[in-house]
Amino acid sequence: MTTTTAGNTFTNLANPTRFLNLSGTVLPWMAGVTALLFAVGLFMAFTAPEDYQQGVTVRIMYIHVPAAWLSMMCYTVMAISAIGTLVWRHPLADVSAKAAAPIGAAFTFLALITGSLWGKPMWGAWWAWGDARLTSVFVLFLMYLGLIALIRAIPDPSRAVRLTAIVILVGFVNIPIIKFSVEWWNTLHQPASVIRLDGPSIHPSMLYPLLVMALAFTMLFFTLHFSAMRAEIWRRRVASMRRRAAQAAA
């Protein structure tokens, strides 16, 4: 396949009309797989053994860890979309970034709340401002809210697209800070126990439910993201058609 052909294939796949047709076909299947994964994951989470130190509170891990992973993955998707906007100026890339922001904010909110609910019985504190992991995730939550506000605040879409993409890419510096904060600084938060160079340190009886729940959250993210992208494409078409109708009436 030549570079031109590959480029054309990519461009055709990223065509908004083609995306609407393709996503309309796969979304019901994605929703079904998501529901199935959640059913299996929740069953495994509630039949997994309790931790010898943490007791029943270890069950919070099966929602806290996937929510935290998704909060970072969602921002990574937005950063890739921002590159697509700035380099290829493709409208679907901007649609992707805009649609992902509220979903990312929700997953980050869940990571913070469930982390706090896990921290209180284990650490004796709901929150610790001096903790690098907690604070950097809170900064990520504020960044999501700021980006949502920025997208809505700028009336000129072409200016909003470029400015939002640049802010997303600048903010991406927070993602490695979140990931490595538990290694770079002394924190209350435990170090990585799944994604490690020497393999997971967590017992398989807890690792497998965690991985299934992580897969369920990931499928949920893509299902919601594709759905939100469809709504955003239609929103822009409505705006475009209204402008056209106003011009015709003038």
Next chain:
Amino acid sequence: MSHDVYVALAYGITAIVIAALILWVVLDQRARRAELSELEARGVRRRSDAAPASETDHGV
């Protein structure tokens, strides 16, 4: 507070937030489709509808 309460609260809040996200996406889609249908019923067309060029239509 019993440790079970912390677990119940964590799962309960997660369920509410996810349900709210799904509801927001579904209602947003329905509202946009209704707006599109209304405009099409009034005879308003997109610029790209004038020419049969959907394969090269990269505008949203």
